[in-house]
């Protein structure tokens with residue numbers, strides 16, 4: 001999960017979340033959460049299959065028939081799929097998705113044991129409390145509640161538990177291709193989206209992820225015959241590479257926009273003061289407004305929603321302080337606007353560098369994905385759930401900088417919206433980092449949010 005939103009100086013006055021009353025599922029959800037946090041489900045530790053077994057066992061004990069649970073082993077990890085069959089066999093299923101794996105955490109670096117759920121001062125601490133074990137807990141809790149209540153959805157609900165979202169998406173691909181999922185009408189991802197709280201703890205905006213940029217890293221290499229540094233030649237790999245990077249720094253990729261990004265920038269424009277606010281409103285109204293685009297270009301929070309960006313992130317050159325460099329390499333990390341081919345960005349970089357001696361290679365296998373334009377019934381169900389707890393908060397779709405399971409589902413033809421019930425302050429975003437935490441109230445709201453959506457959308 002990669003969330004990006006800004007810290008706003010002004011807060012909107014909206015209703016406080018209603019206190020949960022009569023919520024017997026909460027202690028159960030907390031217990032499941034505690035158990036899930038205890039699995040060190042990071043790559044290399046091989047604990048995801050045990051975590052999947054625990055979830056499967058919990059669901060069987062809660063009355064889910066064994067034939068509606070499938071574990072998908074994959075290398076050292078595993079995926080898990082669970083279905084609640086619908087009443088209407090003609091209706092296409094809905095997929096809910098969350099990921100069981102986490103980015104590793106070193107206990108010696110943390111103030112508290114990252115693999116033990118700690119509740120302190122209104123927060124839950126632990127690796128994965130935010131990314132994405134609250135979402136996984138919400139899915140398990142929802143299935144158990146529906147079973148206990150005897151709820152039978154009209155549409156089949158399928159719950160996909162991914163085992164390697166943070167590294168490879170291997171289990172995501174298995175889930176997307178599975179018979180129960182392939183025909184899904186759309187997916188709700190619990191791993192992104194969510195609400196931003198202002199400095200005073202008031203909700204300011206709620207975001208639904210509808211698209212992701214293509215994460216791509218290019219390697220630039222300059223080579224040279226080298227030699228002794230006491231006998232310098234006119235050409236030099238480090239100077240050649242440096243010039244190439246300065247040209248990339250000067251280059252601006254063209255402004256781009258779609259209905260989703262315009263809605264997002266417009267929503268922020270309505271709640272942001274000052275020059276940025278007016279630029280956002282102007283850009284949302286007319287993406288060709290150059291003055292507005294220039295203001296947003298200078299703003300790290302918004303530039304990524306207005307165009308492809310490429311930035312140098314690593315350098316490596318030379319082999320001795322008294323030798324002419326034979327090789328200089330740099331990594332340039334790009335976040336490519338949806339629907340722009342990776343190869344066209346590589347070609348643009350080659351053109352911008354305009355030195356055929358510099359090699360520009362694509363690293364890894366970038367995953368492009370289509371945009372999921374907001375769908376009315378899904379956005380309405382999200383609004384009903386969110387406004388039930390945070391009345392009046394503005395809701396907007398957004399373009400993620402890239403890297404969730406939504407990439408895989410969208411590419412497989414399943415439109416996907418990420419909608420987590422978690423509201424946090426920007427400065428509380430410690431996913432992947434140290435001392436990851438989540439407000440206790442947010443956890444229970446996230447649990448209810450999945451139940452709300454599954455009951456609402458499943459009944460349609």
Ligand SMILES: [Zn+2]
Pocket residue numbers: 001002099131132165191
């Ligand atoms: Zn995540």
